[in-house]
Each structure stands twice: as structure tokens, then as C-alpha cells.
Amino acid sequence: MMDPRNLLIQEYDYDLPETSIARYPLTNRESSKLLIYKKESIQEDEYANIHKHLPKDSLLIFNNTKVVAARLLFTKMTGGAIELFCLEPSEQYGDITNAMIQKKKVIWHCLVGGAKKWKRAKYW
Numbered sequence: 001m002m003d004p005r006n007l008l009i010q011e012y013d014y015d016l017p018e019t020s021i022a023r024y025p026l027t028n029r030e031s032s033k034l035l036i037y038k039k040e041s042i043q044e045d046e047y048a049n050i051h052k053h054l055p056k057d058s059l060l061i062f063n064n065t066k067v068v069a070a071r072l073l074f075t076k077m078t079g080g081a082i083e084l085f086c087l088e089p090s091e092q093y094g095d096i097t098n099a100m101i102q103k104k105k106v107i108w109h110c111l112v113g114g115a116k117k118w119k120r121a122k123y124w
Helices: 047-052 096-100
Strands: 033-038 041-046 071-075 081-089 108-113
Touching: 033 047, 041 047, 081 096
Parallel strands: none
Antiparallel strands: 033 041, 071 081, 081 108
């Protein structure tokens, strides 16, 4: 097993064209693309055929998580961009539903992109 301290984020950086990103689910979800990695090769099929690719007595576990479109884009005075991607609210809210109905400040765990030299502005 690889030690996570030896991982470099640069090794996972790649170009992904906007046209390759699904923005909405298919009307017939069973027609969704299914990628299968088997014997060191990648094949494509449809989700409706997943049973053909699973070993007998496989255990499938489903979750009902939802993605919140919580991307905040800022433009710095220099023209550079900063992106905040809100991952989840702080544990104090219990769950995302409670955090979203708050009418006061909510603390979120976020990823920050484009902020290599992020400096605190004078007006903050």
C-alpha cells in the first residue's frame, strides 16, 4: 500500500475537456456509461449490464449522497482567479440540510484553487 505522504497532486493533474463532463443525468439512467477495468484493460458498457461484470455473490452497497453545487469564483484585483469548492459544512450543523437552512454564518470545509499566493486583502 502506498504511503499517502508520498503522493504528489501533480501526478493526478490532467486535461479534461468540458465536453467530456456530464452536466445532467440521462433520462434512462440504465443507459449510463459503465467503465470496466479487467485484466489491465478498460472496456465500456452500459450500467444496465453491470450484472455481467460482477463476480457471483458480490456485495453492492449504495449510498444516497447528493452533490451541492457550491463553487464560489472570485477574481483578484490582479485578474487572477480563486475558486472555493465547498465540500461539507462543519460538524456542528449535523448534516447538510441543517447547514443550508441557517440564516446566519455557516462554517464549511472547502478546497481552495488558484490561491498559491493568496494574501489577505486590506479590506478583509
